[in-house]
Amino acid sequence: MKRILTFTSATLVASQLLLVNPAQAFYHDPEDGKEHSHEQDQAQVQQQFDDYVSALQQEALDKGYQQQTLDQAFADIEYYQRAVELDKNQPEFKLTLDTYLPRAVPEWKADKAIEKYNEHKQLLEKIGAEYGVQPRFIVALWGIETNFGSFTGGFKVVSALTTLAFDGRREAFFKEQLWEALTIIEEGHIKPEQMKGSWAGAMGQTQFMPSSFMSYAIDYDGDGKKDIWNSYGDVFASAANYLKSVGWRDDVTWGRQVQLPAEFDETLADLDVKKSLDEWQAMGITRMDGSDLPSRDDIKASVVIPDDKEGRVYLAYANYDALMRWNRSHYFVAAVGYLSDRIRFPR
Numbered sequence: 001m002k003r004i005l006t007f008t009s010a011t012l013v014a015s016q017l018l019l020v021n022p023a024q025a026f027y028h029d030p031e032d033g034k035e036h037s038h039e040q041d042q043a044q045v046q047q048q049f050d051d052y053v054s055a056l057q058q059e060a061l062d063k064g065y066q067q068q069t070l071d072q073a074f075a076d077i078e079y080y081q082r083a084v085e086l087d088k089n090q091p092e093f094k095l096t097l098d099t100y101l102p103r104a105v106p107e108w109k110a111d112k113a114i115e116k117y118n119e120h121k122q123l124l125e126k127i128g129a130e131y132g133v134q135p136r137f138i139v140a141l142w143g144i145e146t147n148f149g150s151f152t153g154g155f156k157v158v159s160a161l162t163t164l165a166f167d168g169r170r171e172a173f174f175k176e177q178l179w180e181a182l183t184i185i186e187e188g189h190i191k192p193e194q195m196k197g198s199w200a201g202a203m204g205q206t207q208f209m210p211s212s213f214m215s216y217a218i219d220y221d222g223d224g225k226k227d228i229w230n231s232y233g234d235v236f237a238s239a240a241n242y243l244k245s246v247g248w249r250d251d252v253t254w255g256r257q258v259q260l261p262a263e264f265d266e267t268l269a270d271l272d273v274k275k276s277l278d279e280w281q282a283m284g285i286t287r288m289d290g291s292d293l294p295s296r297d298d299i300k301a302s303v304v305i306p307d308d309k310e311g312r313v314y315l316a317y318a319n320y321d322a323l324m325r326w327n328r329s330h331y332f333v334a335a336v337g338y339l340s341d342r343i344r345f346p347r
Contacts, residue, residue, distance in 0.1 A: 049079045069186040080163040083199040097312045104335040110342040131240035132250040140340035149205040153198040161201045180210035204228030205235045216242040246325040254319040254337040274300040306330040
């Protein structure tokens with residue numbers, strides 16, 4: 001570990017020296033045989049980015065966006081090198097669910113979830129009844145996504161999306177998200193300078209991408225704006241509307257942790273394989289305490305093994321599938337489900 005830290009420190013020092021006097025930091029480019037400085041590279045990228053922004057604005061005008069919208073949206077446009085780095089080098093954590101869940105849902109977060117649930121209980125129950133979504137899941141999503149709205153990201157969404165489109169790796173996707181972001185601005189839901197989100201453009205307390213905003217965001221408080229940044233009603237109703245739209249059921253939970261028999265065929269552990277609880281039980285699957293599964297023939301479930309048979313195993317219900325539509329990560333779904341259970345069954 002000491003070697004890694006020493007190397008990192010040396011790298012940081014070298015980087016700082018480059019920043020102090022970048023004109024002296026030259027390197028040889030084998031493609032053109034010339035010496036270049038990092039300062040020249042940065043200037044070249046900035047010029048290319050500026051040209052790209054100009055072309056984007058013209059394309060937006062051709063699509064029918066108003067000049068006033070573009071003037072506002074691109075007034076303080078920035079190239080986010082950090083967004084490009086994060087997009088290309090998303091971290092891979094070598095964790096198991098048993099080590100991940102305590103990090104994703106520490107005791108303080110479970111306690112805060114219960115506190116927030118009680119604080120907004122009347123509004124949550126009203127929205128939950130209207131959309132057919134149990135309020136504890138709305139709070140759990142809110143807690144996992146943005147720590148109950150306290151961390152929604154500090155990137156300017158238009159700048160982040162423009163940067164990632166310019167980078168070119170997924171240009172078509174990020175350009176489509178940019179057009180949706182411009183529509184959101186043009187419709188007056190949020191001012192460009194207040195339109196903050198993640199490095200990838202996920203916005204507000206629900207962390208909706210602009211396309212999800214356009215499909216699922218709700219103006220619940222009736223003020224003419226779908227404000228997933230500041231309005232609790234809009235935040236909760238938008239989350240509930242998303243879940244309802246992707247097949248949520250309010251008569252079942254998300255899933256349950258189970259035990260597998262030693263001879264279980266792991267090829268059956270797939271979200272596309274659906275069986276009744278009675279069928280799974282006939283194959284030897286039980287609750288964690290060894291007792292029978294609930295006897296409900298109206299529930300189809302899948303077996304999910306996020307790590308291996310020695311780790312946590314779940315029977316995943318329809319709501320598990322719905323949460324996977326929100327974020328296609330078994331760890332994310334398990335964290336939301338676990339936090340919702342902590343709200344339902346406080347310790």
